[in-house]
Amino acid sequence: MSDAFTNAVLAWFYEHGRHxxxxxxxxxxxxxxxSEIMLQQTQVATVIPYYQRFMTTFPTVEALAAAPEEVVLQHWAGLGYYARARNLHDAAQQVMALGGEFPDNLADLMALKGIGRSxxxxxxxxxxxxxxxxxDGNVKRVLSRHFAIAGDSSSAAIQAILWQLADSHTPNQQNRAYTQAMMDLGATLCTRSKPLCLYCPVQHTCQAYRLGTPTAFPQKKPSKSIPTKExxxxxxxxxxxxxxxxxxPPTGIWGGLWCLPELPVAIDLAQELKTRYGLIDAHIEARASFKHTFxxxxxxxxxxxxxxxxxxVNDELSQWCDKEQALTLGLPKPMLTLLAALDDT
DNA sequence: AATGCGGGGAC
DNA sequence: GTCCCAGCATT
Structure with missing residues (x-):
């Protein structure tokens, strides 16, 4: 492999990569x-404390597979995309069913829940x-800039081009270093805004740099406005x-997590409270609304x-908790804000 | 191809 | 406020 791009990226990594x-x-x-599951759509700095706690509690795939899903979700609380935690737990049991040994080939790895091609x-x-x-986002950004790939980078056609480029420049030797190098390059130099092109090992062959518009890549189609619900x-x-x-419920927002009861706004509140909870002599006070953005x-x-x-009466899907107990359940962030509303007048 | 799925960091 | 982050699953 005498790929100039690859060699330059590798040489840069040994001096300037994250180790x-x-x-x-x-x-x-x-x-x-x-680590790879936690890092999906989540920045390194955010992941590190979660990773440390998680590995302390679940040091092996055996420990993870044997843990109750409840406990796994508690360790994920606050990190978001909770399906990742459920899939991780499922996949740990898949691995145990394989004898506790991880697959070492692409197809068998991708057969595990939550593991895609990347x-x-x-x-x-x-x-x-x-x-x-x-x-990942780093590789997509580095390649689409270096080769000035125009077109919506999330479309199937452009993704296919980027995968082809990624594959053709990925070396057989020093593969681990190259993988880490591309992520480090994207995370520390070829950043979304204000890329540090002067320090880039492949600046001299970068087509986006030559065009003078590195941040114009990757291109994306205009985002539509998102709806508001209450x-x-x-x-x-x-x-x-x-x-x-x-x-x-396991699917949907905050899947599998403990939350305060949610009710749609377009209902007869008193009637609903009576039929759902057998509530009589109800005393209801509205507290200040607040917005959360997904x-x-x-x-x-x-x-x-x-x-x-x-x-x-209670069932296994509901429970009464005082405030101390509630904080041990592993609550998503907005539930903590709701708890604070208790103290308001 | 489009959508669902969190929360936070950087600007 | 917007954009994006070591993406994947589902439809």
Missing amino acids: DLPWQQNPTPYRVWV TAGAILSLAWQKRGVIM AYFLLLENEKGQLLWVKR SHYHLWLKPLYVRGTMLM
Whole structure:
């Protein structure tokens, strides 16, 4: 392999790449795998504390597979994209069913839940030190700039071109170094804004640099505006001062997490509280609404402080908790804001 | 091809 | 406010 681009990227990496990230120490397939899942759509600095806690509690794939999903989700609380945690837990059990040994080929890795083409390539490369090809946000940005790839980078056609470019420049030797190098290049020099082209090892062949518009790539199609929704969230208090918490269904927003009961706004509130909770003598106070933004919609959360006599019985999907207990459930961020609304007048 | 799925960092 | 982050699953 005498690829000038590849050689320049590799030479730069040994001098200027990142070599001290937590998952780079003792890079077993398990440790690399957990890191890759956490790092999907999540920045390195955000992941590190979660990764440390997670690996302390679940040091092996056996430990992860044997843990209750509940506990796994608690360790993920606040990180977002909770399907990643459920898939990770499922996949750990898949691996145990394979005898506890991780697959070392692309197809079998991709058969594990939550592992797609890029994550499989990363594990092959970083953990197994085999030839693996990745296509994350960093690689997409570096390649689309260096080769001035025009067109919506999320479209199938452009993705195919980028994968082809990635594959053709990925070396057989020093593959792990190259994989890490491309991510480091994208994260530290070829950044989304204000790229540091003067320090770039492939500036002299970069077509976007030559055009004078490096940040014009990758191109994306204009984003459409996202909708706004609203919902009630119940601070439903019993005579002991405890709040009712419900476990959300596995799919959808905050899947599998404990949250306050959510009610649509387009209902007869008193009637709904009576039929759902057997609530009589209801006393309802609206607290200040606040907005939370997801990747695909805005949500106005409307807290309702509700007291009264409740006749309903608990099931496994609901429980009463005092504030201390609630904080141990592993709550998504907006639930913490809702709790604070309890203290308002 | 389009959509669902969090939360936060950088600007 | 906008954009994007070591993407993947589902439809």
